[in-house]
Amino acid sequence: MTFPYQEFAREKMPALLADLKDLIAIDSVRNMDLATPEYPVGPGPIKALAKFLNIADRDGFQTENIDNYAGIVTFGQGDQELGVAVHVDVVPPDEGWSQDPFTPWVKDGRIFGRGASDNKGPALAAYYALLALKEAGFQPKKKISLIIGTDEETDWVGMKYYLQKRPAPDWVFSTDSSFPIVTGQATNMIPAAATAVVSGENLAKIAAAFPDFLAKNGLTREVAEAVSDNGTGLKISLEGVSAHASVPWEGKNGACVLASFLRAFPFTGRAKNFLDFAGDLELEDYYGEKIRIANADPEMGKSINCPAVFRYQNGEAEAYIKSNIRYSRGTSPEKMCQQLNDKFGAFCQTTFQPYQDFEKPHFVASDDPFVKTLLSVYEKQTGQAGETIISAGANYGRFFKNGVGYGPAFPGSLDTAHAIDESVSLAELEKSLAIYAEAIYELSK
Ligand code: ZN
Ligand code: ZN
16 A cells, blocks of 8 residues: 555645744743753743644644653654654854844745754655544554654753653654754764854854865865845855764764864854864864873873764853873873863863763664665665765764664755754755654655
């Protein structure tokens, strides 16, 4: 049996768009200043969660709110469970939008607004895939759970709470990633791809200087584009060279290199501190000499420093760099934290995080039947060859043993997540909806 998935998607788009506008209109930035026992991450994300569950109630689904941490929309039943992970919180909108970020607008086949692409639009694409299958009379042989998180952008407390209360589904795909399929995530790698979205003055100068900088550093990939309608935001990306964290000199850390480019411009305050740390101190500091944690042991050799995860967002309480440090005998995590705090404590705090389960590299084998099914649906609907991707970016998929990222970004699509004037293509949402419907069907028939 087969369903007309593209037709499903076309029919559902008007309703999806209406619901998406309502969801975008809810400012769902996490706000811990307003957190209460009732609203663990502040009221915004919880309002968006309630709205999402309302939509599903309206359409006759069984829903559940797990103590305002997460929500579930359930379809079908069976001994096995397929999870689809989405989130309704958004990152702060920043200055420079051409219109109000929480009053969505449609232009040139795209809908604009904070959360349009990350992750409210794709979340609804997955939801409407379920609805279309339900209305077509499909009865899945598995329990399908659409799991809605409220704090994906920060600490993932929603999903952690969910897993305390519920067994993990047998398979999970997240709609907060890329097609064809992302099967792995690694924090023990040098990040190659790096992106910065810059607003304020000097944008023209920055854009003009970028190509030269790339050429001088032997970097080929160049992306520089204005991302806002009124030209007040600039997004620049570069591609370094990935390598394992134990041999950082074999790669080129994209984040450090990008920061080294930006720090030549007059940034101030926290932005300047962050760029100086990432782009000067951490740049090629393979043995932790510049950051003052160097140590050498006669047998084990030098400690090795690899800054792996970078995040800076205007207006966010925390900016951070997570480093993977392989230390040799003669030092300790406590000692290194002390050294860093002694030297840089005026503007940053260093803490030690053990290499726990959450941080371990995550992989699902590419010949796993779950992965093969998702890839074949993608290939069938797009006519493109499917291949598995390992990414340094995190998505909910990596939270689960058999978890992967599956869309919504297509190869070559414009990625505006976290950017000023965030938007998503309506045609791509429609394509995703059709792919999700067929994938869910194939995995639960
Ligand atoms: Zn996201
Ligand atoms: Zn995000």
